[in-house]
Amino acid sequence: MVVSRAAKRIWLTGATSGIGRALALRLLDQGHLVALSARSEPALRALCRGRANAIAVPLDITDRASVIAAGQNLADLLGHLDLAILNAGTCEYLEHGQLDTALVERVFAVNFFGSLHCIEAALPLLRRAREQGKHPQLAATSSAAAYLALPRAEAYGASKAALSHFLESLRLDLAPQGISVSLIHPGFVDTPLTKRNDFPMPARISAEAAAKAIIGGLERRRLDIHFPRRFTIGLRLLGLLPPSLRFQLGKRLVRQPATEN
Numbered sequence: 342m343v344v345s346r347a348a349k350r351i352w353l354t355g356a357t358s359g360i361g362r363a364l365a366l367r368l369l370d371q372g373h374l375v376a377l378s379a380r381s382e383p384a385l386r387a388l389c390r391g392r393a394n395a396i397a398v399p400l401d402i403t404d405r406a407s408v409i410a411a412g413q414n415l416a417d418l419l420g421h422l423d424l425a426i427l428n429a430g431t432c433e434y435l436e437h438g439q440l441d442t443a444l445v446e447r448v449f450a451v452n453f454f455g456s457l458h459c460i461e462a463a464l465p466l467l468r469r470a471r472e473q474g475k476h477p478q479l480a481a482t483s484s485a486a487a488y489l490a491l492p493r494a495e496a497y498g499a500s501k502a503a504l505s506h507f508l509e510s511l512r513l514d515l516a517p518q519g520i521s522v523s524l525i526h527p528g529f530v531d532t533p534l535t536k537r538n539d540f541p542m543p544a545r546i547s548a549e550a551a552a553k554a555i556i557g558g559l560e561r562r563r564l565d566i567h568f569p570r571r572f573t574i575g576l577r578l579l580g581l582l583p584p585s586l587r588f589q590l591g592k593r594l595v596r597q598p599a600t601e602n
């Protein structure tokens with residue numbers, strides 16, 4: 342396939358559903374050469390069908406060996422990466438402060454350690470782009486939940502806060518190597534992930550609107566791509582309040598256990 346000089350070589354994880362799928366369709370329509378990853382091979386093949394610039398790279402990001410093998414595959418297929426968007430993620434909530442360590446480990450395995458495996462696989466290919474005089478970008482989808490501790494979000498919020506913190510540190514260390522790092526902090530987006538939520542989701546936007554905001558932010562090389570801003574700016578301001586005030590406000594969101602009659 343002939344790829345135009347303006348087309349970027351991109352790796353996108355979590356490409357088969359929700360925000361990732363909307364991102365995949367938009368990036369492919371823009372003519373970029375996009376390697377698409379998720380666990381479901383049939384869903385990846387369906388997404389690639391009829392699109393010469395789409396490549397399916399199935400993997401489970403919790404399996405380090407599978408991600409490293411995928412990195413080798415990407416090296417063979419693409420040579421280098423201009424942009425890696427690590428978007429795959431999951432969400433599970435704790436109920437009423439009942440600690441479930443297995444649940445917390447499951448969420449961290451995907452959101453934190455899975456993203457780390459992908460960074461490990463992507464970095465050599467981003468460095469190759471730099472060696473060719475390009476300006477490679479690493480981006481990861483965290484969450485606005487990383488800005489503020491919320492009830493039931495012990496596992497999800499902590500996994501995303503850890504991811505954001507890790508990447509903010511990495512950004513400092515990669516800057517001298519010419520690799521820029523963007524963090525994506527979405528508010529509520531209408532996807533299969535949030536369809537499971539049984540609570541009000543203020544300022545929820547469509548996956549297409551989220552993809553548009555992400556690609557716009559990446560084009561401007563924003564360090565923190567957050568949206569919808571009316572929601573995320575509010576959360577960030579709440580996060581700046583003294584702990585006692587945050588506690589008083591946060592307590593109002595706690596759900597009481599259902600009482601038996």
Ligand SMILES: NC(=O)c1ccc[n+]([C@@H]2O[C@H](COP(=O)([O-])OP(=O)(O)OC[C@H]3O[C@@H](n4cnc5c(N)ncnc54)[C@H](OP(=O)(O)O)[C@@H]3O)[C@@H](O)[C@H]2O)c1
Nearest residue numbers: 355357358359360379380381401402430484529530532534
């Ligand atoms: N929706 C929101 O309101 C919202 C808000 C803030 C942040 N986010 C974050 O945005 C990202 C995308 O969320 P979404 O709402 O679009 O979720 P989604 O519709 O559930 O999509 C998740 C994607 O990740 C893939 N995935 C999940 N586990 C994986 C694994 N172990 N290995 C490889 N791929 C895996 C899924 O494909 P397979 O199942 O085939 O693997 C799917 O393509 C996540 O990181 C999420 O935490 C979402």
